[in-house]
Amino acid sequence: MFGKIFSRNYSCSDTLEHLQSYLDGETDSKTARKVAAHLADCPNCTDELSLYQQIKVSLRAPKVEVDPQVLQALNDFGRRVAQSDAQS
Amino acid sequence: MVMLMPNKTETQEAFETHVLPHMEILYRTAWSLTRSDSDAQDLVQDTLLRAYRAIDRFDGRYPKAWLLTIMRNANINRVRKKKPDLIDNPEIAFERSTDFADMEDPEALVVDPMLSAAVEDSFSTLPDKYREVIELVDLNGLSYKEAADAIQVPVGTIMSRLHRGRNKIREQLGEGDVAAIGQGGH
Ligand SMILES: [Zn+2]
Numbered sequence: 001m002f003g004k005i006f007s008r009n010y011s012c013s014d015t016l017e018h019l020q021s022y023l024d025g026e027t028d029s030k031t032a033r034k035v036a037a038h039l040a041d042c043p044n045c046t047d048e049l050s051l052y053q054q055i056k057v058s059l060r061a062p063k064v065e066v067d068p069q070v071l072q073a074l075n076d077f078g079r080r081v082a083q084s085d086a087q088s
Numbered sequence: 089m090v091m092l093m094p095n096k097t098e099t100q101e102a103f104e105t106h107v108l109p110h111m112e113i114l115y116r117t118a119w120s121l122t123r124s125d126s127d128a129q130d131l132v133q134d135t136l137l138r139a140y141r142a143i144d145r146f147d148g149r150y151p152k153a154w155l156l157t158i159m160r161n162a163n164i165n166r167v168r169k170k171k172p173d174l175i176d177n178p179e180i181a182f183e184r185s186t187d188f189a190d191m192e193d194p195e196a197l198v199v200d201p202m203l204s205a206a207v208e209d210s211f212s213t214l215p216d217k218y219r220e221v222i223e224l225v226d227l228n229g230l231s232y233k234e235a236a237d238a239i240q241v242p243v244g245t246i247m248s249r250l251h252r253g254r255n256k257i258r259e260q261l262g263e264g265d266v267a268a269i270g271q272g273g274h
Contacts (some may be wrong), residue, residue, distance in 0.1 A: 059227055061199045079142050
């Protein structure tokens, strides 16, 4: 998995170390180039990058409003599901 | 023989421990996926029933990620049944939009409906010092230097708090299918 086959410059662990700074645009250009070069060949690190991107964009997105009554109804349903076991 | 107290079974207890506390995330995620109150409720109920049937095989790690994987499968099933309006399905719309050309422009990235509620939830439970820095950088768009000036700490402190805080959120997303969805799933 975390092989070095494709990366003469940065290994996966080098890349992961700089991944968040890279995402934030806070690395120097040399580091950014090395990270980008590694990402181009490494699906694992690319997956990680997209998760951190999602963390960023999710936090910016507006929250879904939750109706407390709906939540209550779902909790009741959940408890009934849990109890179905005790009764069977 | 007389049963004095109806003891909770292990299954029941596991369900109460690992599933019921996450109801709000389940509902928020379901709503993001369906954009409808009634469909969201149906999807949560379906997810709960599936989780109940699967809980004996769950190892107790990353319950949110486990539940969201179940919800994702339940949703695929739901969409297949409903058809054919695939374009209106937020998850499919998301997968279509995922393109690394967008990398340079985070604003252009579409929120993954499977992850957003879980991210928000993990964020809200972080210790203040991490939340504060994530707020400055991710929500308010400050650079590390600007954030450092804002709360009068060294840039290195901003970086380590920010990265650690995000790592804590990342951990909650688990290793499984949900974590893979950012890449279009499988
Ligand atoms: Zn890698």
